Amino acid sequence: MNFTYQNATQIFFGQGQISKISDAIGTDAKVLFLYGGGSIKKNGVYDQTVQALEGHNWVEFSGVEPNPTKETLDKAIAVCKQENIDFILAVGGGSVIDGAKYVAAGALYDGDAWDILIGKYTPEKALPIGAILTIPATGSESNGNSVITNVGTQQKMAFAAQCVLPIFAIMDPDVMKTLPEKQLANGIVDAFVHVCEQYITKNAGAMVQDGFSEALLRSLISLGNDFNDRDNDLWRANLMWAANQALNGLIGSGVEQDWSTHMIGHELTALWHVDHARSLAIVQPSLLRNQIDHKRGKLEQMGRNVFGLEQSDDLAERTIDAIEAFYNSLNVATQLTEHGDDKQGAIDAVVSRLEGLNFVSLSENGTVTPVEVRQILTNAVA
Amino acid sequence: MNFTYQNATQIFFGQGQISKISDAIGTDAKVLFLYGGGSIKKNGVYDQTVQALEGHNWVEFSGVEPNPTKETLDKAIAVCKQENIDFILAVGGGSVIDGAKYVAAGALYDGDAWDILIGKYTPEKALPIGAILTIPATGSESNGNSVITNVGTQQKMAFAAQCVLPIFAIMDPDVMKTLPEKQLANGIVDAFVHVCEQYITKNAGAMVQDGFSEALLRSLISLGNDFNDRDNDLWRANLMWAANQALNGLIGSGVEQDWSTHMIGHELTALWHVDHARSLAIVQPSLLRNQIDHKRGKLEQMGRNVFGLEQSDDLAERTIDAIEAFYNSLNVATQLTEHGDDKQGAIDAVVSRLEGLNFVSLSENGTVTPVEVRQILTNAVA
Numbered sequence: 001m002n003f004t005y006q007n008a009t010q011i012f013f014g015q016g017q018i019s020k021i022s023d024a025i026g027t028d029a030k031v032l033f034l035y036g037g038g039s040i041k042k043n044g045v046y047d048q049t050v051q052a053l054e055g056h057n058w059v060e061f062s063g064v065e066p067n068p069t070k071e072t073l074d075k076a077i078a079v080c081k082q083e084n085i086d087f088i089l090a091v092g093g094g095s096v097i098d099g100a101k102y103v104a105a106g107a108l109y110d111g112d113a114w115d116i117l118i119g120k121y122t123p124e125k126a127l128p129i130g131a132i133l134t135i136p137a138t139g140s141e142s143n144g145n146s147v148i149t150n151v152g153t154q155q156k157m158a159f160a161a162q163c164v165l166p167i168f169a170i171m172d173p174d175v176m177k178t179l180p181e182k183q184l185a186n187g188i189v190d191a192f193v194h195v196c197e198q199y200i201t202k203n204a205g206a207m208v209q210d211g212f213s214e215a216l217l218r219s220l221i222s223l224g225n226d227f228n229d230r231d232n233d234l235w236r237a238n239l240m241w242a243a244n245q246a247l248n249g250l251i252g253s254g255v256e257q258d259w260s261t262h263m264i265g266h267e268l269t270a271l272w273h274v275d276h277a278r279s280l281a282i283v284q285p286s287l288l289r290n291q292i293d294h295k296r297g298k299l300e301q302m303g304r305n306v307f308g309l310e311q312s313d314d315l316a317e318r319t320i321d322a323i324e325a326f327y328n329s330l331n332v333a334t335q336l337t338e339h340g341d342d343k344q345g346a347i348d349a350v351v352s353r354l355e356g357l358n359f360v361s362l363s364e365n366g367t368v369t370p371v372e373v374r375q376i377l378t379n380a381v382a
Numbered sequence: 383m384n385f386t387y388q389n390a391t392q393i394f395f396g397q398g399q400i401s402k403i404s405d406a407i408g409t410d411a412k413v414l415f416l417y418g419g420g421s422i423k424k425n426g427v428y429d430q431t432v433q434a435l436e437g438h439n440w441v442e443f444s445g446v447e448p449n450p451t452k453e454t455l456d457k458a459i460a461v462c463k464q465e466n467i468d469f470i471l472a473v474g475g476g477s478v479i480d481g482a483k484y485v486a487a488g489a490l491y492d493g494d495a496w497d498i499l500i501g502k503y504t505p506e507k508a509l510p511i512g513a514i515l516t517i518p519a520t521g522s523e524s525n526g527n528s529v530i531t532n533v534g535t536q537q538k539m540a541f542a543a544q545c546v547l548p549i550f551a552i553m554d555p556d557v558m559k560t561l562p563e564k565q566l567a568n569g570i571v572d573a574f575v576h577v578c579e580q581y582i583t584k585n586a587g588a589m590v591q592d593g594f595s596e597a598l599l600r601s602l603i604s605l606g607n608d609f610n611d612r613d614n615d616l617w618r619a620n621l622m623w624a625a626n627q628a629l630n631g632l633i634g635s636g637v638e639q640d641w642s643t644h645m646i647g648h649e650l651t652a653l654w655h656v657d658h659a660r661s662l663a664i665v666q667p668s669l670l671r672n673q674i675d676h677k678r679g680k681l682e683q684m685g686r687n688v689f690g691l692e693q694s695d696d697l698a699e700r701t702i703d704a705i706e707a708f709y710n711s712l713n714v715a716t717q718l719t720e721h722g723d724d725k726q727g728a729i730d731a732v733v734s735r736l737e738g739l740n741f742v743s744l745s746e747n748g749t750v751t752p753v754e755v756r757q758i759l760t761n762a763v764a
Contacts, residue, residue: 002396215593
């Protein structure tokens, strides 16, 4: 259990916290106010942000997409360079905040910022970022991870860098009041899979990490079970905090991780624009069934400690069934249907794209090979 | 659930990590190497530290006591001022690291550093601190808390300041190999009570905080139950990480806290030199029995989720019994015996000292009044 862990993001959590940016951003900084579509104009967050920015020098850049694109974000980088921006204020969900990280690093780089994604440039400096979170799901508000889509090449790729960790994150659960049901359900599934990717691996006996992961999984299940009673402050606060803790580096410190569900799911999104959370729900149960012999011990532990299942010879199988049933209970499907009529062609397309990433094998055991990915997809493609 | 949370300490966790200080401390800084008695010379930590400091400019200051004293630490402050120290490297347990915080803040203050403890001076700047932890217990390696004893006035008082948060903490579980049984047992109890002080309060429905707290309590109980099999890497690593997470600000964010066991326990240490952990074990069961009507809901939750007890009318009572039995299983007594023959005099002394701190009432409900403290102590003093 050897690891280095640091997470310096300052969290301002609770109702009315958006006003805190007024002090958290120096008035001598020129701010790029980065956001997505118009939802923040409808739910009041835009107005609250503008009010808190009074006395600051700022320009805005809108239109960051869900699954933010290199093409749009490169324009934001150009604005940063042209306007001598000192600070990026990202107001939105994981997509806007992920996009802000690409912009923040790209603004201090002379080449094509996509170089970061392909490993040609490793950012060690970036403009400082502050985040106002509007959709609890990805944990992007307090981690250094970012996933960017290149429309031109149909690639969806990730990078991680300490220098793009937001220096503060405003988490006001009230922003969730106007979120559509689908985004809340997606957020629960996304956070759930984030925990699983750090938990359903070799059983190393890390008590604190396992215990924290199980606490998050139980919380998310409980929030999902109470989904119809979600219109209350406590439900919102619990979901927002759980999704944050699911991916801020803590539960994954000192344990093996397996992000193969994400790797495969990203291709479903890149090819057929499947919602990120849904892409995970499609891949994960099938992948776990495929890898069950490698993950049986942890799946059994999860069955007992998360789902409260009794021991049995098929406990690991029942645990996977319980995970799938949980997603379905939130109206999140676990079969791919967006691929058209050509099932074999769809499977070939995903495997071929993974191979294009120099994919040899995934998972903490290196046992998710192209052969296994074909099997996983065969069972996940309707 | 409104809160601000930030913990920027960089954790280097695992075997062989002491060498990391070589890079973590700039070679242009003049370092004060602060430690306690001779234990680090016997277990090799002193030599590892000296080796890692090669190329650095450093001086040492030893003799920081368990329950570190103003009197000793003021001498270290004088050394800092005289030697123009830039960085404090604290090598030890909670006492040395707590002491380092007092020294770090006091070195940049012209007056008597005890002013910090009595609220006359609020430190907003301090020398940077790095910590090499040798005893897992207090969490001091990654929090901004410090407890200092004034021998002259027989006061044991606490302060907290963001500026004394260690910038890094080296946590190598191997340092625990030579710790006496008593210190390991004390560490488990200390960490257990730290979690309880943030958990056994009003039931606010904070799922993540409660779930994390319960995970830590279950881990500590499990480690205590395996105490006789403690000579292995995993046991040491789990205890070291659990004790850290028990008091780094995370589980207490957004929930009410009740540090009354600590407040009363500090007086037992100041008056009769009771070990810190043992002072908590003496006070806590009696305090919980006294406050049971205010804490029944959370105690019942703890009984179910931590001790695995079945629901019953007396579940809260049985939970307290289980806590006390856990301490006793570690040979940590839950009755004060050091006070001499005068039981009533001992109780009067503690209450009088608390009143000297302008004590009106303690606990999240303000229900631990002097009358209740008398009752609590009557049941805790043998």
